[in-house]
Amino acid sequence: MDIKSKLVLSTLASLVVLIVLATPIFLLDNGDSKYFRYGWHDDLVLISVPINTGNRYFCAVLFVVIIRIGEVLVQEVAYPIVSFNIYNPDKKEVEEFSKNELQFFGNTLYLIEGIRGVFKTMTMVTQIDIALISVLAGELISIVTIRMLLNEKTFKVKPHKKLTDVEYQLV
Numbered sequence: 001m002d003i004k005s006k007l008v009l010s011t012l013a014s015l016v017v018l019i020v021l022a023t024p025i026f027l028l029d030n031g032d033s034k035y036f037r038y039g040w041h042d043d044l045v046l047i048s049v050p051i052n053t054g055n056r057y058f059c060a061v062l063f064v065v066i067i068r069i070g071e072v073l074v075q076e077v078a079y080p081i082v083s084f085n086i087y088n089p090d091k092k093e094v095e096e097f098s099k100n101e102l103q104f105f106g107n108t109l110y111l112i113e114g115i116r117g118v119f120k121t122m123t124m125v126t127q128i129d130i131a132l133i134s135v136l137a138g139e140l141i142s143i144v145t146i147r148m149l150l151n152e153k154t155f156k157v158k159p160h161k162k163l164t165d166v167e168y169q170l171v
Contacts, residue, residue, distance in 0.1 A: 038129035046130070047122050064123050064130055065137040071116055072138050074109060076145040082106045 001009075027034055034043065040057035043048070051060050081104055085094050094102065124131045 032141070034127070035125075036128055038127070044127060047119065055069075056136050060123075060130065061133055063086060064134045067120055067123070068117055068134045068138040069141045071120065072141045074113055076142065076149070078109055081111060 026036075034041075037044075040051050042050075042052050044052065046055075046060050046063075049056070049060070051057050081146055082102065085091065085097060085102055086106055097105070120134070124134060
């Protein structure tokens with residue numbers, strides 16, 4: 001099996017697993033959970049802050065989006081730089097950083113990410129809309145960072161040509 005087929009197959013399998021896991025959660029919800037709500041409520045508390053007005057809800061969403069943007073930027077830009085320089089067993093000579101710089105950046109990034117993870121967990125378990133907004137924000141910023149990283153590369157595989165109307169009808 002070629003690498004593209006493996007990627008397509010693993011992506012489809014992942015989607016199927018997600019659907020299989022999510023379906024019973026939504027189907028078996030009895031309506032009593034405060035998690036399956038959206039918007040602000042008098043009893044909604046996010047990290048000890050009551051989210052009972054539209055302004056507070058907007059601020060909470062902004063907080064979650066900022067946390068997620070920071071997480072994606074670190075994971076997609078900073079982590080690979082640090083990881084490839086520290087953990088790559090084939091790279092024995094590092095030219096871009098000193099040993100102390102890599103130590104500092106590695107440990108600092110992991111500490112920041114750990115603390116951010118605490119805040120992320122506390123917000124994600126509050127209410128489903130906040131969790132979904134966080135995921136969406138992460139994926140939107142991920143589009144930007146992935147495109148930025150891909151623009152730094154050259155590709156030998158040519159993009160597929162567009163199907164003409166005749167070819168499309170044959171398919």
